[in-house]
Amino acid sequence: MIIWNFGITGRKAGMHAFLDKNRVSAVTAAAVILAALGLYNYIFTGIYSVNIVKCLRDPEKYDKTLVEVGQDARVLDTGEDGFIIRHMNTKIKAFYPKTGSGMKAEKAARGSYVSVLAVFYKEGYLEIERFHIHKHRKYKIFISLAVAVAFTVFFFCFYRFDAAKCVFRERNA
Amino acid sequence: MPDLLVHTFSGLILNRLKTGPVKITEKAGKPLFLFLMGNILPDVFSKAPRILFPGLGAFFDAYHTPAGSLALCFLVSLFFEETRRKAVFLCFFAGAVFHLALDLIQKDIFGGGYKIFFPLRHEFNIGLVWPEDSIYSIPALFIIICIIYRKDIARVIRRGREELFS
Numbered sequence: 001m002i003i004w005n006f007g008i009t010g011r012k013a014g015m016h017a018f019l020d021k022n023r024v025s026a027v028t029a030a031a032v033i034l035a036a037l038g039l040y041n042y043i044f045t046g047i048y049s050v051n052i053v054k055c056l057r058d059p060e061k062y063d064k065t066l067v068e069v070g071q072d073a074r075v076l077d078t079g080e081d082g083f084i085i086r087h088m089n090t091k092i093k094a095f096y097p098k099t100g101s102g103m104k105a106e107k108a109a110r111g112s113y114v115s116v117l118a119v120f121y122k123e124g125y126l127e128i129e130r131f132h133i134h135k136h137r138k139y140k141i142f143i144s145l146a147v148a149v150a151f152t153v154f155f156f157c158f159y160r161f162d163a164a165k166c167v168f169r170e171r172n173a
Numbered sequence: 174m175p176d177l178l179v180h181t182f183s184g185l186i187l188n189r190l191k192t193g194p195v196k197i198t199e200k201a202g203k204p205l206f207l208f209l210m211g212n213i214l215p216d217v218f219s220k221a222p223r224i225l226f227p228g229l230g231a232f233f234d235a236y237h238t239p240a241g242s243l244a245l246c247f248l249v250s251l252f253f254e255e256t257r258r259k260a261v262f263l264c265f266f267a268g269a270v271f272h273l274a275l276d277l278i279q280k281d282i283f284g285g286g287y288k289i290f291f292p293l294r295h296e297f298n299i300g301l302v303w304p305e306d307s308i309y310s311i312p313a314l315f316i317i318i319c320i321i322y323r324k325d326i327a328r329v330i331r332r333g334r335e336e337l338f339s
Contacts, residue, residue: 018258023251030248037241038232040292045231048294068283071304072227088227115282130282136305140176141224143308147177148217151210158203168253170203 052092055120063122069094071115071134075108082128083108085116094118094126113137175279175307177213180272182314184212187271189321204264211268214249215242237276238291242269279304 017026052069055062073087082095094116108114113134118126159168175183188205219237223230235241246269250262276287278301286298319326 017247018250018255018262020255027248027251030244030251033244034236034241034248037235037238037244037292041235041288042229042232044294045234049231070230071281072224072230088230117282132282132303134303134305136308139308140305143311144177144216144220147181148213148221151213154206155210158206166252167255 050120051088052120052126053088053090056090056092056124059120059122059124062120065120066129067116067118067120067126069114069116069118069126071113071132071137073114073116075110075112075114078108078110083114085114092124092126094128094131096128098127108133175275175304175310177216178311179307179314180212180216180275181209182311182318183275184209184268184271185318186314186321204260207261207264208268208271211246211265212272214245214265214269215272218245234288235291237273238288239270239273240291242266242273245269278302 016022017029050062050065050067052067055065055067069085069087073085075083076086076091077084082093084091084093108131114131115134116126116128116131118128118131120126158171160171161167162169185205188208215237219233219235219241222233226233236245243266246262246265250258250265253261273287273289277289277297277299279298280300280303281298286296286300288294289297
């Protein structure tokens with residue numbers, strides 16, 4: 001009841017933004033707000049967070065800085081002492097810590113996705129503080145992709161695009 | 174994020190818990206479908222572009238927040254018929270909020286979380302499971318859905334059989 005059975009039109013609620021006569025301005029406003037939110041996040045995340053691209057661009061400045069490498073980082077190659085990851089189109093070697101052998105028990109395999117919290121050194125490598133292997137991320141992406149495709153197919157089964165008015169209409173309406 | 178199948182299954186379960194049998198009103202059109210669409214919308218507009226454009230991840234992350242989802246659902250709803258627009262928006266946004274709420278149970282190694290108060294920078298998560306562990310819950314959720322939707326499934330099968338043999 002809470003979610004579906006509202007059955008209210010934009011007019012009744014006085015929601016002028018939903019009316020056809022205000023549609024162009026509403027679309028423009030929404031697009032501008034979305035762009036502004038995206039830019040805001042991009043700029044401020046860029047300013048406050050440290051990533052490997054920044055570190056490699058200015059190694060002296062970011063020497064011994066803690067870096068977060070997100071879950072879309074991929075292991076390109078592995079060795080006894082660490083692995084090479086690619087993140088944000090940048091490759092970097094990450095070494096397991098010299099102490100704390102417990103971490104070595106779980107070694108990253110080639111091609112796996114990892115999250116890494118590591119210290120950057122000006123010589124151009126990372127020393128891992130903590131890391132997590134996202135073992136089933138590949139399957140997760142495939143499943144999500146299949147669901148997205150299924151939703152797209154269902155959507156066009158239920159709705160058709162009215163190019164003249166630039167709206168989606170229900171097929172059986 | 175749990176995968177989109179878990180989000181969809183969770184949405185279906187929530188639908189039954191909150192509303193009983195699926196009710197399709199004239200104004201909302203296909204409310205359950207739209208709610209489920211809203212449920213996957215934050216990931217479709219934030220995670221998918223993030224995979225395609227890794228350097229612009231932070232830009233699209235803004236759409237995986239309540240504020241970003243609100244604007245996104247509003248924009249998408251404007252491409253539906255005028256009489257249904259508000260209902261479509263509410264369905265979408267309810268789905269998106271449920272999606273974001275479900276994402277809060279995840280943990281990461283950085284000790285951060287999701288910016289639920291975005292544009293404020295405070296991050297929060299409950300941190301119970303790793304994001305990819307959601308895959309293990311798919312069989313259990315599927316069984317639950319088969320049980321709670323058994324009458325609807327039986328009706329669809331019966332109708333299909335009737336159409337097939339008529």
